[in-house]
Amino acid sequence: MTEEQIRGIYRETIDPFYAWVSRRCGGDRALAEDVTQETWLRAIRQWQWKGAPDRPLAWLTTVARNLLFNEFRRRRLLPLDTVSAREVLEAADNGRASESAEIAAVVNHALERLPGRQSRLLEAFHFERNSVEQIARAFGLSERAVEGRLRRARIKLRKELEAALQAAGGMTR
Numbered sequence: 001m002t003e004e005q006i007r008g009i010y011r012e013t014i015d016p017f018y019a020w021v022s023r024r025c026g027g028d029r030a031l032a033e034d035v036t037q038e039t040w041l042r043a044i045r046q047w048q049w050k051g052a053p054d055r056p057l058a059w060l061t062t063v064a065r066n067l068l069f070n071e072f073r074r075r076r077l078l079p080l081d082t083v084s085a086r087e088v089l090e091a092a093d094n095g096r097a098s099e100s101a102e103i104a105a106v107v108n109h110a111l112e113r114l115p116g117r118q119s120r121l122l123e124a125f126h127f128e129r130n131s132v133e134q135i136a137r138a139f140g141l142s143e144r145a146v147e148g149r150l151r152r153a154r155i156k157l158r159k160e161l162e163a164a165l166q167a168a169g170g171m172t173r
Contacts, residue, residue, distance in 0.1 A: 001051050006044060013057045021064050023127045026104030031071065039064045072108040110160035118153035125150055 018036050025032040039060050053059040111119045117139075124130045124138065132150075136143045 001047050005052065006047060009052055009056045010040070013060060017057060017060050020061055020128065024068055024104060024108065035064050035067050038067055068108055069112045106161065110157055113160045114153065114156055118156060121146070121149055122153050122157060
């Protein structure tokens with residue numbers, strides 16, 4: 001793959017990709033920039049050797065998701081002294097998990113513990129702000145099925161959040 005081809009993919013994907021990463025970083029611009037840069041470095045290395053994937057943006061978001069999970073796993077080990085359990089649970093319930101870096105860290109850690117499809121549904125709805133109709137088309141499901149799966153995924157996410165918050169310092173509601 002040539003350098004010009006990689007530049008073309010970069011120009012096509014950087015805006016939606018950076019927006020995707022930023023929504024998951026809870027306002028931590030430095031983290032969003034670091035993850036974006038590291039993901040692109042990995043892309044360049046691999047794509048020069050193997051060629052670009054059929055869906056470059058999907059490849060980039062998968063790599064970035066893994067980088068963010070690793071980062072938030074490290075952050076979760078830090079004391080969560082500036083955020084309460086109630087704030088985390090309310091933010092997750094109301095789709096505002098990306099408003100604070102600490103809340104995003106806890107929510108992303110909990111998302112990592114969900115089955116992949118449930119995690120992706122919640123991300124598509126809450127982080128990417130897709131409608132149920134858009135998600136249904138993207139996942140090949142009916143809108144009713146998406147609503148039911150989102151409801152079950154939220155219940156499971158809440159349980160994971162409660163467990164993570166308990167483990168992080170015995171926080172209670």
